Amino acid sequence: MEALTLSNTQKHRTTVDIYGQQFVIMGTESPSHIRLVASLVDDKMREISSKNPMLDVNKLAVLTAVNAVNDYIKIKDQLERLQAELQKEKDN
């Protein structure tokens, strides 16, 4: 997908608060979707921070991205297995 980017010059901007910082996020997604994503990132940052209280905010954000990409890869594997299974069902 096209990457969401920070912008204050394009339409369809959504302002969100993540870990005490304001972000203006632009993308094709609806503002309610962007707010959902932002709140999940905020939750994940707080969860990781509680386990690593000494972490500076920059490392915390990178580690949050690492966790999210890890979750993404796992679910992508699951999706590919399911697609193969569905194909097998259809072939029967």
Place this chain on the structure above:
Amino acid sequence: MEALTLSNTQKHRTTVDIYGQQFVIMGTESPSHIRLVASLVDDKMREISSKNPMLDVNKLAVLTAVNAVNDYIKIKDQLERLQAELQKEKDN
């Protein structure tokens, strides 16, 4: 899943470089998996940075997490639709 955390006290540590910063990541995943995830995060940070050259590294990391969680939610929706479809195929 259990969150990956930064640690230098637990076994199964993997040292990775993300956007010029070193991270020691611990988790149940294999070092090769962790290195794959780290390289994807590094790629995504560089992609977003190229589109937003004025972004400070902290905002860049948060925005990378936002993108990763966005991708995760989209693929999760896709997985759920496929699971429903597979169930329908099995019921026929």
